[in-house]
Amino acid sequence: DFMRALEEVHPAFGVSEEELQQVIQNGIIHYDGIVDELLKSGLLFVEQVRSSTRTPLVSILLHGPPGSGKTALGASIAQSSEYPFIKLISPDNMVGFSEAQKVSAITKVFTDSYKSPLSVVVVDDIERLIDWTPMGARFSNSVLQTLLVLFKRRPPKGRRLLIIATSSLRPMLTDLGLSETFDSELRVPPITSLRALEHVVQEVELFPSDQHRKRAMRMLEEAGFGGGDEFHPKLQIGVKKLLSIIEMARQEPENVAERLTSALLDLRS
Amino acid sequence: DFMRALEEVHPAFGVSEEELQQVIQNGIIHYDGIVDELLKSGLLFVEQVRSSTRTPLVSILLHGPPGSGKTALGASIAQSSEYPFIKLISPDNMVGFSEAQKVSAITKVFTDSYKSPLSVVVVDDIERLIDWTPMGARFSNSVLQTLLVLFKRRPPKGRRLLIIATSSLRPMLTDLGLSETFDSELRVPPITSLRALEHVVQEVELFPSDQHRKRAMRMLEEAGFGGGDEFHPKLQIGVKKLLSIIEMARQEPENVAERLTSALLDLRS
Amino acid sequence: DFMRALEEVHPAFGVSEEELQQVIQNGIIHYDGIVDELLKSGLLFVEQVRSSTRTPLVSILLHGPPGSGKTALGASIAQSSEYPFIKLISPDNMVGFSEAQKVSAITKVFTDSYKSPLSVVVVDDIERLIDWTPMGARFSNSVLQTLLVLFKRRPPKGRRLLIIATSSLRPMLTDLGLSETFDSELRVPPITSLRALEHVVQEVELFPSDQHRKRAMRMLEEAGFGGGDEFHPKLQIGVKKLLSIIEMARQEPENVAERLTSALLDLRS
Amino acid sequence: DFMRALEEVHPAFGVSEEELQQVIQNGIIHYDGIVDELLKSGLLFVEQVRSSTRTPLVSILLHGPPGSGKTALGASIAQSSEYPFIKLISPDNMVGFSEAQKVSAITKVFTDSYKSPLSVVVVDDIERLIDWTPMGARFSNSVLQTLLVLFKRRPPKGRRLLIIATSSLRPMLTDLGLSETFDSELRVPPITSLRALEHVVQEVELFPSDQHRKRAMRMLEEAGFGGGDEFHPKLQIGVKKLLSIIEMARQEPENVAERLTSALLDLRS
Amino acid sequence: DFMRALEEVHPAFGVSEEELQQVIQNGIIHYDGIVDELLKSGLLFVEQVRSSTRTPLVSILLHGPPGSGKTALGASIAQSSEYPFIKLISPDNMVGFSEAQKVSAITKVFTDSYKSPLSVVVVDDIERLIDWTPMGARFSNSVLQTLLVLFKRRPPKGRRLLIIATSSLRPMLTDLGLSETFDSELRVPPITSLRALEHVVQEVELFPSDQHRKRAMRMLEEAGFGGGDEFHPKLQIGVKKLLSIIEMARQEPENVAERLTSALLDLRS
Amino acid sequence: DFMRALEEVHPAFGVSEEELQQVIQNGIIHYDGIVDELLKSGLLFVEQVRSSTRTPLVSILLHGPPGSGKTALGASIAQSSEYPFIKLISPDNMVGFSEAQKVSAITKVFTDSYKSPLSVVVVDDIERLIDWTPMGARFSNSVLQTLLVLFKRRPPKGRRLLIIATSSLRPMLTDLGLSETFDSELRVPPITSLRALEHVVQEVELFPSDQHRKRAMRMLEEAGFGGGDEFHPKLQIGVKKLLSIIEMARQEPENVAERLTSALLDLRS
Ligand SMILES: Nc1ncnc2c1ncn2[C@@H]1O[C@H](COP(=O)(O)OP(=O)(O)OP(=O)(O)O)[C@@H](O)[C@H]1O
Ligand SMILES: Nc1ncnc2c1ncn2[C@@H]1O[C@H](COP(=O)(O)OP(=O)(O)OP(=O)(O)O)[C@@H](O)[C@H]1O
Ligand SMILES: Nc1ncnc2c1ncn2[C@@H]1O[C@H](COP(=O)(O)OP(=O)(O)OP(=O)(O)O)[C@@H](O)[C@H]1O
Ligand SMILES: Nc1ncnc2c1ncn2[C@@H]1O[C@H](COP(=O)(O)OP(=O)(O)OP(=O)(O)O)[C@@H](O)[C@H]1O
Ligand SMILES: Nc1ncnc2c1ncn2[C@@H]1O[C@H](COP(=O)(O)OP(=O)(O)OP(=O)(O)O)[C@@H](O)[C@H]1O
Ligand SMILES: Nc1ncnc2c1ncn2[C@@H]1O[C@H](COP(=O)(O)OP(=O)(O)OP(=O)(O)O)[C@@H](O)[C@H]1O
Ligand SMILES: [Mg+2]
Ligand SMILES: [Mg+2]
Ligand SMILES: [Mg+2]
Ligand SMILES: [Mg+2]
Ligand SMILES: [Mg+2]
Ligand SMILES: [Mg+2]
Incomplete structure (x- = not known):
């Protein structure tokens, strides 16, 4: 055989x-x-x-x-x-x-x-x-x-x-x-900091302007992904999944930041 | 191979x-x-x-x-x-x-x-x-x-x-x-409300008239499928099974409402 | 293959x-x-x-x-x-x-x-x-x-x-x-009443006369198969097995009732 | 296949x-x-x-x-x-x-x-x-x-x-x-009585005379195989094994009874 | 097949x-x-x-x-x-x-x-x-x-x-x-007595003289293989393994008794 | 087959x-x-x-x-x-x-x-x-x-x-x-003494001079591999793995001793 x-x-x-x-x-x-x-x-x-x-x-x-x-x-x-x-x-x-x-x-x-x-x-x-x-x-x-x-x-x-x-x-x-x-x-660790996430988002040009991106980062920070605090949700996502989520968010150009945030929140549940 | x-x-x-x-x-x-x-x-x-x-x-x-x-x-x-x-x-x-x-x-x-x-x-x-x-x-x-x-x-x-x-x-x-x-x-959830059930029943023309259908819905409500109340049985049925039960009920034209009700009650036991 | x-x-x-x-x-x-x-x-x-x-x-x-x-x-x-x-x-x-x-x-x-x-x-x-x-x-x-x-x-x-x-x-x-x-x-339930059993026995003409059959039924009742009473043995037999027991009993024409009764009693032990 | x-x-x-x-x-x-x-x-x-x-x-x-x-x-x-x-x-x-x-x-x-x-x-x-x-x-x-x-x-x-x-x-x-x-x-039960055992021994002509056989049976009785008494060993042997033990015993013509007895005693341990 | x-x-x-x-x-x-x-x-x-x-x-x-x-x-x-x-x-x-x-x-x-x-x-x-x-x-x-x-x-x-x-x-x-x-x-039991062991050793001519053999047996006895005493190690070895150990011991002609003893002691650990 | x-x-x-x-x-x-x-x-x-x-x-x-x-x-x-x-x-x-x-x-x-x-x-x-x-x-x-x-x-x-x-x-x-x-x-035991380790290191000429080697051995001793003391880590490494670690250490000629030490420390965790 x-x-x-x-x-x-x-x-x-x-x-x-x-x-x-x-x-x-x-x-x-x-x-x-x-x-x-x-x-x-x-x-x-x-x-x-x-x-x-x-x-x-x-x-x-x-x-x-x-x-x-x-x-x-x-x-x-x-x-x-x-x-x-x-x-x-x-x-x-x-x-x-x-x-x-x-x-x-x-x-x-x-x-x-x-x-x-x-x-x-x-x-x-x-x-x-x-x-x-x-x-x-x-x-x-x-x-x-x-x-x-x-x-x-x-x-x-x-x-x-x-x-x-x-x-x-x-x-x-x-x-x-x-x-x-x-x-x-x-x-090979997953992404766990907002800075790394921002780096990726910037690289793939998810947002039309720096302003849009900055606003999205603030939204994520407010959702608790800034870290530091024990009561806040922890960011933990592979770069592959992150890229996939980014493309889904891109589908609704008017709501990119919101969809990104909710997708990341969904991941943890 | x-x-x-x-x-x-x-x-x-x-x-x-x-x-x-x-x-x-x-x-x-x-x-x-x-x-x-x-x-x-x-x-x-x-x-x-x-x-x-x-x-x-x-x-x-x-x-x-x-x-x-x-x-x-x-x-x-x-x-x-x-x-x-x-x-x-x-x-x-x-x-x-x-x-x-x-x-x-x-x-x-x-x-x-x-x-x-x-x-x-x-x-x-x-x-x-x-x-x-x-x-x-x-x-x-x-x-x-x-x-x-x-x-x-x-x-x-x-x-x-x-x-x-x-x-x-x-x-x-x-x-x-x-x-x-x-x-x-x-x-994909099952059907859980009488309204949805009524919608299906109407669509497949189980009853000869609106009056007949309404009477059947009341019978189901009385049997407790109206929901809301904790002591009442809960409606929970896939649309596929519901369509099958409807066809069985259709066999006895004079007792459609009764057979529908009893079939749904049987399901839960 | x-x-x-x-x-x-x-x-x-x-x-x-x-x-x-x-x-x-x-x-x-x-x-x-x-x-x-x-x-x-x-x-x-x-x-x-x-x-x-x-x-x-x-x-x-x-x-x-x-x-x-x-x-x-x-x-x-x-x-x-x-x-x-x-x-x-x-x-x-x-x-x-x-x-x-x-x-x-x-x-x-x-x-x-x-x-x-x-x-x-x-x-x-x-x-x-x-x-x-x-x-x-x-x-x-x-x-x-x-x-x-x-x-x-x-x-x-x-x-x-x-x-x-x-x-x-x-x-x-x-x-x-x-x-x-x-x-x-x-x-599809088993046979559990003497009446049903009698019906079968009659149908297959196990006994030469009604008198013989009646006598056998009494014997079964006395053995406790009449039911009702909790202390009595319960009759519970598939029609297929019953037909088989009937043919065995038929082998000794002089003792049909006795063999039928003892075979049914054996089943429960 | x-x-x-x-x-x-x-x-x-x-x-x-x-x-x-x-x-x-x-x-x-x-x-x-x-x-x-x-x-x-x-x-x-x-x-x-x-x-x-x-x-x-x-x-x-x-x-x-x-x-x-x-x-x-x-x-x-x-x-x-x-x-x-x-x-x-x-x-x-x-x-x-x-x-x-x-x-x-x-x-x-x-x-x-x-x-x-x-x-x-x-x-x-x-x-x-x-x-x-x-x-x-x-x-x-x-x-x-x-x-x-x-x-x-x-x-x-x-x-x-x-x-x-x-x-x-x-x-x-x-x-x-x-x-x-x-x-x-x-x-189909095993042999459990000395009488049955004697019957087998006689049938296969293990002993040259009735006297020899009777002596052997007494020896078995003394070894406790007579039964009745609770303290005595119980005889329990398939006819096939018994026939095999008998042939082994036959090998030493001078000690047939002894070998038979000891083989039966061995079986229980 | x-x-x-x-x-x-x-x-x-x-x-x-x-x-x-x-x-x-x-x-x-x-x-x-x-x-x-x-x-x-x-x-x-x-x-x-x-x-x-x-x-x-x-x-x-x-x-x-x-x-x-x-x-x-x-x-x-x-x-x-x-x-x-x-x-x-x-x-x-x-x-x-x-x-x-x-x-x-x-x-x-x-x-x-x-x-x-x-x-x-x-x-x-x-x-x-x-x-x-x-x-x-x-x-x-x-x-x-x-x-x-x-x-x-x-x-x-x-x-x-x-x-x-x-x-x-x-x-x-x-x-x-x-x-x-x-x-x-x-x-078929293993060898458990020094006498049996000595018999084997003699048969395969492990020692050049009776004196040598006797000395070796004393050494084994002193190592406790003589038995009798509960505190002493028990000799328990298959004849096949014993023959193998004997040939290993034979490799160092000057130390035969010592190697035999230590090999037997090793076996028990 | x-x-x-x-x-x-x-x-x-x-x-x-x-x-x-x-x-x-x-x-x-x-x-x-x-x-x-x-x-x-x-x-x-x-x-x-x-x-x-x-x-x-x-x-x-x-x-x-x-x-x-x-x-x-x-x-x-x-x-x-x-x-x-x-x-x-x-x-x-x-x-x-x-x-x-x-x-x-x-x-x-x-x-x-x-x-x-x-x-x-x-x-x-x-x-x-x-x-x-x-x-x-x-x-x-x-x-x-x-x-x-x-x-x-x-x-x-x-x-x-x-x-x-x-x-x-x-x-x-x-x-x-x-x-x-x-x-x-x-x-076949692993290497557990610094002396043996030094022997290997010398044999494969890891260090350019005796001085370098001695210095490395001191470093290992300070890291606790000298043994003797219960609180110190135990050296325990197969010669095959040791040779592999040595070659990795050789990659950074300026830090050979440091890399050797840290690799050995890593092994125990
Ligand atoms: N820094 C990075 N490291 C790895 N991959 C990156 C990086 N930046 C972007 N990528 C992209 O992210 C994706 C990583 O996917 P990859 O298949 O390598 O992940 P993986 O860990 O092997 O996944 P899996 O667990 O499913 O096997 C690739 O498409 C790669 O091009
Ligand atoms: N809203 C609806 N959604 C899905 N199916 C519907 C709907 N309305 C009617 N149907 C009919 O209901 C049936 C649903 O059966 P379907 O085989 O899709 O269910 P399923 O969940 O795949 O079943 P299974 O768990 O057995 O695989 C189909 O015959 C479909 O035509
Ligand atoms: N009312 C009845 N219902 C079914 N079988 C009957 C009835 N009256 C007589 N019979 C006879 O009884 C026998 C029933 O045997 P059958 O093989 O159908 O039983 P079954 O439940 O399928 O048995 P099994 O559990 O071994 O598959 C048949 O020979 C059938 O002709
Ligand atoms: N009354 C008897 N009943 C059965 N066998 C007897 C009887 N008398 C003598 N024999 C002999 O005893 C032997 C019984 O052996 P048999 O193989 O039938 O036993 P078995 O219970 O089938 O054994 P196994 O459990 O090994 O299958 C046969 O050689 C048979 O000729
Ligand atoms: N009295 C003896 N009994 C058996 N073997 C003996 C005796 N004396 C010497 N020997 C030798 O000892 C060896 C016994 O080995 P043998 O393979 O028979 O043992 P075994 O119990 O079958 O081993 P295993 O458990 O490995 O199958 C043979 O080489 C045989 O020639
Ligand atoms: N004293 C020694 N003993 C054994 N091997 C040595 C010695 N000195 C140097 N070596 C070298 O160390 C390596 C030992 O590797 P080897 O494959 O023999 O180990 P192993 O115990 O069989 O490994 P594994 O458990 O993976 O099978 C070989 O490359 C060998 O040349
Ligand atoms: Mg991969
Ligand atoms: Mg399906
Ligand atoms: Mg069947
Ligand atoms: Mg058999
Ligand atoms: Mg063997
Ligand atoms: Mg190997």
Whole structure:
């Protein structure tokens, strides 16, 4: 089965530019210092793999709440490595695959990477790759076992590999014995300050003028999102969801500020 | 298996007018303000997909008790979008399908939708699509995982997609991690007021005259369905069940009001 | 698998007179008013399907203890409908079928029924059709899901269908989400009065003379089956089991009354 | 699978004299009145099937502790029916069968039986036929469901069938819903009196003389097997095990009585 | 599957001398009276099968802690029977077999045995044959059911069979319903006395002189293995493990006694 | 399946020098006395197999926390045996194998080993070989059963075999009944003393001068890793992880000591 599955997957080398672009469609907005820190940390590992002879394999995990930007950041770091081999392993490309086909497709990317002197592989959304369901704790053990081995298997002599994995369910990774396979972990936080939110809003030009934007920010502050006070609701939203809410608000040009505020208030209930 | 299953499904483009008609056989009766609100909300999302460049994918969930009209409303919104691609994914068309065949058929509709600049896909009755049984919490994990990915997978550049899903079991969706994949949720309530009920009864011409109808409404009021009072039974019935009860009552023309009343009283025990 | 299974099942149209006869081999004895009431209720639904344009699909459930006569009554109602398409779906004809074959055979009957303007389908013994075992709550989820969809799937325009299902395990149906798919439920009770029992005994000519029968009834009354008194044993027996006990008693012509009495007493222990 | 399985089983009609003989190899010893009662009860059912027109299907269950003689008695009753069709369904002939093959083989015997006007089918050792294991309550649900249907399925018009089933695990049958399918149950008890034991010992000529046997019986009485007294050990042994112990004792001709006594004492610890 | 599996197994008759030798590689050391008793008991059953006409099937179980010598003793008894058919069923020869292949291979040995007038079959290590794991109580039910039937199935007329089974997990056998299929059970104990240990040590010539051995025994006695005293550690070791420890100790000729003592002390912690 | 799987695996004899080298890529650093002790113990077993005639099979287990050096040490011992047959069974070479393929590949190595007079087989990372997941305690029972048999199966006459297995999960081995199959166990501890750590750091030339290294050691001591004191954090790190941390620290040449210290402090949280 596995052998047959292997044949069905055609070889793929080099850099999958297009796929990477697809997952960063809305770009990286530098709404906060943490964004730059994360990118910088990522690049440090890129350099370690490039230069150190004793660690031909380095693996890192980007984890954080849903929609916090893990996939976009991981792809970003991979892209800026400028390694000759950059590949994205994503559940989006494996819809309807049998377990054996998934194992085969994943394995193939790693085997291909061993042919390049320098490679980076982004393993996106581990929970989806292993078909995880919290109900009954079901998952594909064969995909899990494949990841457990591939994340630790050293590339052959003279080859070097950086693995960047993403997940929203870090505790599950620990329960499955996956988290101890990573050399390092980076947490991607949600947006929690009005300043960061304002940065995003400005970047996507939600408001026709600074005045409009300022008015909206005041409205949010009055709704309690200014923070500081314990009685006030806390802002906590992934950048992905924020961008989605912004577009809904944009539908009613006369009520943008109101819709933004009520959508954010809805989120917490 | 998956590959073979794919072949067995023939291509299907454009708008499945007939299928949509089939699920709105009894039309949409505007028995209450909520009906119009739901239709209007739906059309707002239709417009967002059409106009916003930053959200090429929007997904909404219609949920509510059995028979409350979710499928008919979802199909209605889809129909009025007038998008070039409108498709209904329904368990009715997948009787006897293996898991792989279901996954394949569902995936095919989404893949087809990516070829149209504007598409709407109605995913009807999620619990049946995933073969859900409360006993032992059994379900098809492969169909579930397919939905989890497809509901979040962005269409390729230049394509836009509105997903309208329906379900009677919202808590189950949350337990399965499905509800956090929706951009928005709309609740379809049952009928709870005598006024709404009267509206329906009038629309389907259950009574030969206004007098007959009025007498029946009084009988229902006396039976306690008038509401307001805490000691009285509460009216709570989906429009689908109500239409069924009305037809049974119609069988004994001389006793329509009595049968209607007793059928509604039976429902609560 | 499903496709192959479909081929193995040959087309079948029209009325399966013989099969219906087979399950009413001992006729319908009108031992009690309830028997006529049940038959009349059944015929009301037959008429509703024939006449109402808004309910092209009506489904009813006959439930009651083992051997109470559900199958015979269901077949009786179906037969008297005189619809052009009358079919019995029975586990008796599916011994050794795989799950896929069962699903296929069941689906075929429904698909065939959609070709007739008026159809009645008797779905006998749901617990056996879904391979139900209380131990470990095992059952065929694929057959269950098939029933869940078929019991609600509307026939195409211009076609009408009456579904009559039977089961001894109503609580199980509720747990599986099946009972809410029925438009109506009819309970088939066991025999609990000596008068009804006497009616049966007389009908099958167990005793050579009225005198003999009267003597036997007195013996049963003395054994406490007369009822009324709380200290006395309660009579509670399905008509099917009663007919079986009667034939055993008939084996010893000299002791018929005694054997009848002791068999009924045995039942309760 | 089922179809292919069917082909592998070749037709078999008539009476399987040899198989029946094989399970009564040591004959029926009339060690107690109960033995004759059981045989007589069995023959009453044989007569009922032969004569009554209203019960073309009668099924009885022989149950009792391991080795009490159920199989030998069942085969004996079947043999003395002198029906034209007598068949034994035994796990001995199904070693290594898949579930589908078992279902097919069992179904075939019943289908064959429907071709004879009068048939008796012995279904031996239900727990083995359904692959029952107490650990984890595992069993073959497909064989179970087959039995549940076949035990209740009426033979076609003009055919009559007696089913004799055996089992050591009556409570399990109830849990699986099997016991309510039988028209009658007969309990086969173990040997509990010294008189019955002496009868067996005499029949198989364990001792060279009456004197030897009497001495042995006294020894058993002194060991407490005489009963009556509460402080004494109770004799409780299936006839099959007793015959086995007797043969072991026979190995040391000088110590037969001692070995018999100690083997019986061992059994209780 | 089963049929195909059968073909893959080639016929094998007669005595598998070599296989039996392989499992008694280190011979039988008569370190204790119990060894001779066990061999004698075994031979009594050999004689019973040979001579008694009423028990053509006798089955015995050798059970005891791991490494106590069950397999070697079983093979020994089989070998000394000098029956024309002697076969060993061992997990060693079934590595990688599917369940169906195991069932087929086991069944074949029994079927072959029925062709010889006198046969002995050694069924070694039941827990491994049924793939037993305590974790989750997993095992092959199909192999188990095969054994349950074969251990009780009488050989055809004129054939006689002795079954010798071994297991370290007697309680598991009881839970699985296997232990009640044996006519007799023999317990193979571990070595618990210094005298027996000395016997073994002497037999394998661990020490160059009697003096050396005596000194070692004193050392063991001082370490508390002399027994008698409750505060002292108890000696309890299978002969197989003891032979292994002896060979390790032999590696350091100058420290044999010390290593032996410390290895035995280690065992208890 | 198994047979087909067998064919897909091509024969492999002799010594797999390259594979062994691959797992000792960073050499063996003698950072502590325990390292030499472990190697010496290993060689004692190598000698026992070579010389003793009574123990043609010896199996040992190397266990210890993740990254403590089990695989490198096992491979080292195997390599220095200079036996004609040395093989490594590693999950790295079985990615994507089905259970049957794993069983087949593992069995093949053992079968091949039986052809050499002297063999050593390293069975690396048992938990991965059996696809172990703590969640739900899932594992491949067929691989487990294969190991349970192969670890105890004696090589044929004249052949001798040393088995070296490794695992990080010794308690799991016990629960699965695997640990009692080993003749001996060796624990590979993590690094817990600053002296050992300094030894490693020196060996890999992390610091440009002795002065730099000394300064770093003082910093670690001040951070509390000197030990002795109960209030201070305990150093506990596998040599593999330590080497990885060292390379990360090397990335910032100006802050090596600081990064080393903070990385070690991070580990404990
Ligand atoms: N600073 C940022 N970091 C990450 N993404 C950003 C940032 N600014 C804007 N984005 C946009 O936000 C979106 C983040 O979505 P992304 O899929 O990466 O989130 P995610 O955490 O992977 O979501 P999920 O939990 O669903 O997998 C992308 O469209 C990206 O272009
Ligand atoms: N205002 C309304 N909204 C929805 N349906 C209506 C309305 N008025 C009339 N109907 C009719 O009521 C029926 C509603 O049934 P529908 O199948 O849509 O309910 P549902 O909630 O999807 O049921 P289920 O829970 O069984 O899936 C349809 O026949 C529709 O034509
Ligand atoms: N009034 C009656 N109602 C139903 N059956 C009757 C009646 N009078 C006589 N009978 C006979 O009694 C028998 C009833 O058996 P039937 O199989 O219908 O019962 P059931 O409730 O379906 O049993 P089960 O629970 O085993 O499915 C039939 O043989 C039928 O001919
Ligand atoms: N009166 C008797 N009744 C039954 N069997 C008898 C009697 N007298 C002697 N026998 C012999 O005793 C043996 C009974 O064994 P049998 O296999 O019938 O018992 P069983 O209850 O079916 O055992 P199991 O519980 O193992 O299936 C047979 O060999 C039979 O010939
Ligand atoms: N008296 C004895 N009884 C049994 N075996 C002996 C005896 N003396 C020496 N031996 C040797 O000891 C070893 C016993 O190992 P054997 O495999 O029979 O034990 P076992 O109980 O079957 O082990 P396991 O529990 O692992 O199956 C054999 O090599 C045998 O030659
Ligand atoms: N004394 C030593 N012992 C073992 N390995 C050492 C030693 N010194 C240096 N090393 C190096 O450390 C690494 C140890 O890694 P190894 O894979 O053997 O650890 P492991 O315990 O098997 O890890 P895992 O638990 O992940 O299987 C190897 O690269 C090896 O070259
Ligand atoms: Mg993501
Ligand atoms: Mg619906
Ligand atoms: Mg019925
Ligand atoms: Mg029996
Ligand atoms: Mg053994
Ligand atoms: Mg390792």
